[in-house]
Amino acid sequence: MSATEAVFRVFRGGREGGEMREYRVPVSPGMVVLDAVHWIQAHGAPDLAVRWNCKAAKCGSCSAEVNGKPRLMCKSRLDSLPLDRPVVVRPMKTFPVIKDLVTDVSWNFEAAKRIPPFTPRPGVEWKYDQADADRVQEFRKCIECFLCQNVCHVLREHDKKGAFVGPAMLVRAAGYELHPLDGLTRTGFLREQGGIGLCNITKCCTEVCPESIRITDNAIIPLKERVVDDFYDPLRWLWRKVTGKG
Amino acid sequence: MNGSTPLAAGGFGATQRRDAWWIEPAITAFVLGGFVVYANWAAFRNRDFSFGPYLSPLYSPNLEHLLGPGVWPSGLPSWFPRSPAFLIMWAPAGFRLTCYYYRKAYYRSFTAHPPACGVSEGNRGYRGETAFPLVLQNLHRYLLYAVLLLLGFQWYDVALGFRFEDGFGVGVGSLVIAGTMALLTGYTLSCHSLRHLAGGKVDCFSCVRFGEARRRLFLGLSRMNEHHMLWAWVSLFSVIFADLYVLLCAKGIWTDLRLL
Ligand code: SF4
Ligand code: SF4
Ligand code: FES
Numbered sequence: 001m002s003a004t005e006a007v008f009r010v011f012r013g014g015r016e017g018g019e020m021r022e023y024r025v026p027v028s029p030g031m032v033v034l035d036a037v038h039w040i041q042a043h044g045a046p047d048l049a050v051r052w053n054c055k056a057a058k059c060g061s062c063s064a065e066v067n068g069k070p071r072l073m074c075k076s077r078l079d080s081l082p083l084d085r086p087v088v089v090r091p092m093k094t095f096p097v098i099k100d101l102v103t104d105v106s107w108n109f110e111a112a113k114r115i116p117p118f119t120p121r122p123g124v125e126w127k128y129d130q131a132d133a134d135r136v137q138e139f140r141k142c143i144e145c146f147l148c149q150n151v152c153h154v155l156r157e158h159d160k161k162g163a164f165v166g167p168a169m170l171v172r173a174a175g176y177e178l179h180p181l182d183g184l185t186r187t188g189f190l191r192e193q194g195g196i197g198l199c200n201i202t203k204c205c206t207e208v209c210p211e212s213i214r215i216t217d218n219a220i221i222p223l224k225e226r227v228v229d230d231f232y233d234p235l236r237w238l239w240r241k242v243t244g245k246g
Numbered sequence: 247m248n249g250s251t252p253l254a255a256g257g258f259g260a261t262q263r264r265d266a267w268w269i270e271p272a273i274t275a276f277v278l279g280g281f282v283v284y285a286n287w288a289a290f291r292n293r294d295f296s297f298g299p300y301l302s303p304l305y306s307p308n309l310e311h312l313l314g315p316g317v318w319p320s321g322l323p324s325w326f327p328r329s330p331a332f333l334i335m336w337a338p339a340g341f342r343l344t345c346y347y348y349r350k351a352y353y354r355s356f357t358a359h360p361p362a363c364g365v366s367e368g369n370r371g372y373r374g375e376t377a378f379p380l381v382l383q384n385l386h387r388y389l390l391y392a393v394l395l396l397l398g399f400q401w402y403d404v405a406l407g408f409r410f411e412d413g414f415g416v417g418v419g420s421l422v423i424a425g426t427m428a429l430l431t432g433y434t435l436s437c438h439s440l441r442h443l444a445g446g447k448v449d450c451f452s453c454v455r456f457g458e459a460r461r462r463l464f465l466g467l468s469r470m471n472e473h474h475m476l477w478a479w480v481s482l483f484s485v486i487f488a489d490l491y492v493l494l495c496a497k498g499i500w501t502d503l504r505l506l
Binding site: 065067068069070082085088090128129131132151153154156157158160177178179180181182195197198199200201202203204207208214216217221222224225226227228229231232233 | 261262263264346349350353354359360363364366367372373374375376380381384385386387438439442446447449450451452453461471472474
């Protein structure tokens with residue numbers, strides 16, 4: 001039996017605090033959490049702040065926590081949620097609340113600036129095979145929803161925003177580092193400012209990514225392995241010493 | 247209605263999640279813990295590890311057999327059982343301990359960093375894998391090398407499992423051990439470090455020597471790597487199964503069937 005009405009408990013407040021407020025929302029087929037939030041806005045809470053753009057899981061704006069799980073509100077269908085209890089909708093925990101469901105995610109853009117940018121090899125021909133592009137193409141799917149940043153315990157629980165750039169930025173760094181035309185080595189950056197050693201590959205980022213990017217297996221671990229090559233591999237170190245080769 | 251701010255950090259286990267998030271780490275802790283107990287018991291047992299042509303995978307290769315009793319360090323206390331399992335077990339144990347999948351599993355279920363996604367760890371310090379001892383996880387590839395070396399000897403023991411007193415034959419035990427070794431090989435080949443070794447450092451396969459061969463190898467290993475967790479679990483269970491099989495045969499509780 002499908003419910004005709006659902007109760008939503010939505011966070012209302014700002015940086016200093018707030019409260020959970022309940023709203024009763026009529027349920028219609030195919031409805032998503034973002035629809036419910038819009039219904040609440042239209043029927044009695046016009047000041048409820050929510051960020052959204054595409055309603056198609058492509059702009060990455062509507063990130064929030066639905067029943068404690070980081071998700072895109074536009075991709076959270078009500079028929080996938082238990083409606084016998086209130087649906088709890090909160091802003092992302094890791095970033096400062098501006099108002100209600102809207103958080104200030106600008107730290108992510110600052111973190112992105114720390115990554116040494118794509119730097120083509122000198123004199124390189126601007127041509128490469130599709131097969132060589134396949135690997136980095138996965139990383140281009142990132143819609144910058146920052147759900148992975150939000151769920152990552154290094155940022156969420158330990159607030160190491162100064163020491164760790166977070167999974168989304170490691171995806172971005174992998175997109176440069178593994179690019180067939182790129183000529184820069186970022187292992188020093190990754191180990192120091194990037195803080196890749198703080199990631200303990202517990203894969204929550206991969207679990208929440210709406211684009212199904214295999215963040216840990218395809219971006220973080222390959223980068224970790226390159227960091228091992230350059231900093232933690234005793235035989236390679238010896239080889240470099242003996243041969244003087246990079 | 248509660249009035250908490252969204253930023254308020256909860257104590258250990260605090261979460262807004264409604265599902266039984268604790269079941270997965272609890273099962274993992276139970277099963278992994280159980281395996282560690284079993285493997286230690288099996289190694290300390292130091293008997294009933296072979297039956298006819300079969301050798302339990304936990305004891306394969308038997309270095310004491312291959313190199314003689316001189317392999318034991320002279321200072322070893324007398325109470326310590328000279329079980330050949332100890333001569334090799336450090337390699338697969340260390341390989342699994344530093345494996346990228348098992349790390350996830352035990353960080354979640356044993357150290358609770360984090361216990362589950364979106365569940366609070368409580369107010370505890372955290373240094374990830376940047377400091378001793380966890381920085382040693384970076385040596386995973388060396389344990390891979392050791393395990394790859396062992397695999398060669400272990401497949402030799404698999405072959406011996408088909409050599410009965412009256413010549414070539416196939417027993418259920420031969421298949422159990424061969425199957426276990428196939429799963430162990432699958433687990434090893436799906437290793438993240440091996441995948442890196444094959445082509446992880448190559449950004450442009452069409453620009454390097456033997457590029458096409460390396461690309462194929464890299465893609466093949468990557469496909470296996472996608473199921474690394476599955477390989478990790480099935481190979482773990484199969485090792486226990488094979489050891490139990492040999493043990494029960496040796497004790498006469500189970501009769502091995504000769505198929506050929
Ligand atoms: S795998 Fe690493 S980056 Fe991803 S959530 Fe876990 S600790 Fe964070
Ligand atoms: S990697 Fe995935 S979860 Fe992270 S910001 Fe990009 S799309 Fe979102
Ligand atoms: S509204 Fe664009 S991703 Fe949800």
